[in-house]
Amino acid sequence: MSAAGLLAAARALIGAVGIADAEEEGGIGGVASDADNPPTEYDLASLVAHRTERRLSSGLGDVLALSAGGIELRLEPGAPGEYGRAVGFDAALSPILVWGEVGKHTGDYIDDAAWKVRISAAGEDAVSRLRQGKWDQNKWPELLHESANFAEISGLHGEETRQRLLNKVEEVLTLSGQSEGHVARLCMLGTSVAILPLSLDMSPSESDVRCITTQLDALGLNYLRTTI
Template sequence: MRARAFCPGHVTGFFEICKEKDLLSTGSRGAGMCLTLGATSEVDIADSDRQDFRVFIDGERNEAEVTRAVLRHLIGKDKKNVEVRTVLQLPQSQGFGMSAAGALSAALATAHILGLERQRAFEAAHMAEIECGGGLGDVSAIHRGGITIREKPGLPPIGKVHRIDGSPDMVLAVVGELLLTKSVLSDPVKARAINAHGSKRVDELIQTPTLERLMTLSHSFCVESGLASDEVIEAIEATSGHGMASMSMLGNSVFAVGKTDQLKDALSEFGQVFTCKVDTQGPKML
């Protein structure tokens, strides 16, 4: 059997690492935006005399650790041949939530074929992301959609996620080398800096839940936490007068809102630029 699903990408502006004993309660507090650019996965499942998973990303065979973990959660020990073909609309390891989008789109298509509830797909993707170090809060945010504040960590309904109204145009720019989420989250010094600067900003945004406040808090977080590279800071500064910008967590990349054409021109000096909108529709079967 075959099924296809799309999942939005996601950018985080700031966050706090929150580890609990169980995976569904683990995650992050933070804020960010879901993107109309994301990942589409086509899944084929057939009965077999053994279990075999094959994953292709953008046409190339890939170890796809997170997607494989998703399949294990959903299929268990059943003997199935599973082929997943995922197409990404944004670069990986640049803070655009492609790990979560790829895993969740594959999870939704797999759950559809197996006759499982949609929530099972979200649970499988959330747990796989955390197990593999791919991310902490992207799946929770995508579960809610739009511009989000993750007040309580974990996947909803365990986690608590609010939505800020709006669906603005966005400009995304890659300005540096790949940044592996796992390498940052596993660094004790960086993790302490993230939590020291992230927690209070979540509380501040809850008090004033606006896009403008989110962007302001994101900018101060990326600078004060020490996560932003010189290239990222220079790119952000180049957007002055055209809108508001900050670093996409966790990537050597920038997300911006404001005067779209001027932002595109300013950021294209630093690297590849993409435009999209904030996604409010969420993942869907195709």
């Protein structure tokens, strides 16, 4: 289940059980409560979703990312409202998510000692640069650069299934005439690619998007237009 799915399920569970008794007892599940700043239903649901995500090895802090909203940067690992810290900024962005054959489960990476070291080292290196300065729309070009850099340094870029899909999506951008305004970036960790604009200042037209999706259809690729 995705982080969004976990969070929705946790909110439904908290809502069904009720949180009044938990608040009176001084907190629930490790979320501190006091009279001036009691935990909200969203706080409690985020903690439940985060712990479930960790237990299932199904994500790398995605629940924490959702708590920041928008285009986010995870600064410190941990549960929202506890040790975890993330920042985000809003952007009118509609990425196209493209996926192909089924690859490895997230747990296959984060439970593997060698992969864990490479991914952690590459990620910490990228975040050390991205966290410098104000996190806003001006960071977008740097974020695109660091994304490609992370995929290369971590070794994820070199996996055959990912490389094959990335090559196909880059071919789509070339054939559709959209390679000058868009870029393809690997998603982590599944076998999927996001088609993103090079600039947040100029949103692609519906005609541009149709050019891309027509080529995706021609190559038989699965895709979904999403929003942030």
